[in-house]
Amino acid sequence: MSTVLLKMEGISKGFPGVQALSNVQLELKEGEVVGLVGENGAGKSTMMKILTGIYQKDAGKVLYQGKEIQLSNTKEAQEMGISIIHQELNLAQDLTVAQNIFIGREPRKAFGMLLDEKKLNEDAQRLFDQLNINLNPKDYVADLSVAKQQMVEIAKALSFNSKVLVMDEPTAALTEAEIDALFVIMDRLKKDGVGIIYISHRMEELQKITDRITVMRDGEYIGTVSTKDTTIDEIISMMVGRQIYQSSKPEVHSSTEELVLEVKNLNRGKVLKDINFHLKKGEILGFAGLMGAGRTEVARAIFGADSIDSGEIRINGKPVKIKSPKDAVQHGIGYLSEDRKRFGLMVDMDVKSNIAIATMDSFLGAIGWMKDKKIKTVSEEMVEKLKVKTPSVHQNVRNLSGGNQQKVVIAKWLTRDCDILIFDEPTRGIDVGAKGEIYKLLNELAAEGKSIIMISSELPEVLRMSHRVMVMCEGRITGELSAENASQESIMTYATQRIG
Amino acid sequence: MKPEVNNPEIGEKRKSPFKSGALQQILAFASLIVLLLFFSIASPNFFEWSNLMNILLSTSVIGILALGTTFVIITGGIDLSVGTAMTLTSVMTGVFITFWGVPTLLGVFLGILSGGVAGLLVGSAVAKMKIPPFIATLAMMMIAKGLALVISGTKPIYFTDSPGFTDIALGTMIPGVDIPNAVLIFFLMAIVGYIILNKTAVGRYTFAIGSNEEATRLSGVNVDRWKIIIYSIAGLFTGIAGVLMAARLNSAQPALGMGYELEAIAAVVIGGTSLSGGKGTMVGTVIGALIMSVLTNGLRILSVPQEWQTVVVGFVVILAVYADILRRSKAK
Secondary structure, eight states: OOEEEEEEEEEEEEEEEEEEEEEEEEETTOOOOEEEOTTSSSSSHHHHHHTTSSOOOOOOEEEETEEEOOOOHHHHHHHTEEEEESSSOOOOOTTTTTHHHHTTTTOOTTTTTTEEEHHHHHHHHHHHHHTOOOOOOOGGGGGGHHHHHHHHHHHHHHHHHSSSSEEEEEETTOOOHHHHHHHHHHHHHTTOOOEEEEEOOOHHHHHOOOOOOEEEETTTEEEEEEGGGGHHHHHHHHHSOOOOOOOOSSSSSOOOOOOEEEEEEEEEEETEEEEEEEEETOEEEEEEETSSSSHHHHHHHTSSSSSOSSSEEEEEEEEEOOHHHHHHHTTEEEOOOOIIIIIITTTTTHHHHHHGGGGGGGGGGGBBBBBBBHHHHHHHHHHHHOOOOOTTTSBBBSSSHHHHHHHHHHHHHHHOOOOOOEEEETTTOOOOOHHHHHHHHHHHHHHHTTTEEEOOOOOHHHHHOOOOEEETTTTTTEEEETTTTHHHHHHHHHHHHOOO | OOOSOOOHHHHHHHTSTOOOOOOHHHHOOOOOHHHHHHHHHTTTTTTTTTHHHHHHHHHHHHHHHHHHHHHHHHHTTOOSSSHHHHHHHHHHHHIIIIHHHHHHHHHHHHHHHHHOOOHHHHHHHHHHHOOOHHHHHHHHHHHHHEEEEEEEESSSSEEETTTTTTTTHOOOTTTTSSSOOHHHHHHHHHHHHHHHHHBBBHHHHHHHHHHHHHHHTTTOOHHHHHHHHHHEEEEEEEHHHHHHHHHHHEEOOOOOOTHHHHHHHHHHHHHOOOSSOOOOOOHHHHHHHHHHHHHHHHHHHTOHHHHHHHHHHHHHHHOOOOOOHHHHHHOO
């Protein structure tokens, strides 16, 4: 148990203009899970890229099984037994599971001229049996759930006989049950002596699975603590180096009885069945449920992004027809997608263009001429109001951090003066410090009389923010809970309450 | 505080009047100057007013096509139809003026409009029927080619009965200065294109659609409608090129035009506009078009056979795009 498998010492790495790492250390023993935590930009990824040979370090030593190693690419690292599972899945969607796992080292036959598909599938099956993973080698990756795809990545990493496994936010897209299954596999790997470096923002998971936790901040090593002897608060304060916003419930329940949005008998194919709910003015309505329960689908249906089969939507008491996002926006609805880069932002355009995109009509003069100055003034006001950290409104959104990108999307809808805001996973991929700011912002918006639907997979977030919670399961609303009655247990009961 | 900005100099770059891709443009502009210098030294006949005017004149038609194509390419689309659609507008102008006896000015106007209609159809196919731009415009390329031949009866239509028609391209608006109208119209259209792209909502949506179409749609923008408008604008540019082409030749040549679309795309790409959408400039396209015609003209003056000229242009396209890729990978 106590043999040191990997030791990184005094690692420094600079990029033009930024010192990404200075004198960072990390130690991993056999059969141990070490959590690596820190805010976005703390240097975790850079550290792992050095370990796996993607980046070259400027200074420091990497000792693997007692010997100093010098890696120049990922392939060398893999052959040596160091594998990484990236946050984004790197699978070829149109190939099968087995083809993905052995990509680049496919078994051959006929003097290496033909691929040996049979052996390929057998090898994959043997691997799954060893790991006790339930996967069919011949399935196409595109047909698998995200969780299964994650399993494929893990199997792929382990097929190199890895001794060191780096997992970068492996649970971001998994449901509770899938996370538990993942942890079972991790436990087995630990028993086999594999050392795992586990990067995550989710404190509950770190507490459950890690043996030790190493904290980084601003490219520096802050410390390593034994998971047993520490608390979440302690780790968070190590990470941020300051107290973060910690109001557990909104102070004032400012929501009135005035109904802003009513959804009646909404149906859409197999994904949404008989959705009924209402939203009050100034309310934060939480939507909880497992992955695939239909929460995002509700949001997209209300927003006109997907067509519906039947149902009625009333805004301020009047029935409305919403056939496209354009209609929804005209009725004062703004939608903030869970996948900001895909559905929320033009990352290669500047901050002001992103803020103005939903409101162009009001920035136009005669013959469609854009009032550039007005766009600039308005977006600068927004940047100031929401405290977006950006050198100027001319900055490309790509260069902002996740939290600030989220604020730009919020600014877009506030510029449009939307009264109903639908937040889909508002803090996904956002670091702990910025999360607090987003929560504060949501509360302020609600206090100003905006009505908010907040979809979230993080139960602590739902409990902390919501005035009322709707729980969904398999396309239906299975429960409604007041803030007082809501608890992790009550939500999970409804979330797993399968009907029919 | 942790660094919020990974690459602060990008913010500075955006402030240049050319918006994004400024470096690529400076590079393209420098290449143009180098080419001009090279050919001036290599041949005494190159840097003469009449030859320079020749170059500009031969740039004008392809250049205007390229300006229109720039819009489409920035949305992430492609337009293969501009070459033959240009021919079709030439033929339509001939039909209006020569066959139907419509007054020249009105005929020109209707001719340009027919280019807009071609763009409108392509745009509708792309936006409403969701046909990929490559396919939709490929189909339009064939349809326009066929129609041009059918309508003209495969014979050129001459404008000999409407005196002054050739002046649209070859006359000069500014008395005393020997610059053909076609050249002036090209520069005028470049300015118009610049204004549409950078100062109007259409332009902003052009970039937005190219950067992230789905996010633009989810911002409440009627993406389908704007796409149709953008393709129609490209069509109007094509129409203007068609009229100029007809005026220069004093006839509508129904067999011409195939292949112009590829030269237009090459000019756009040399000018630093990204085929993956979201990035591009009108200034770049103008420079790109000029590089192509300077190259062709210079090589001709140096008596390089025409077949080889094409080979050289091909290599230049590769070089230009490779330079852009190098720049991008360094920026990371």
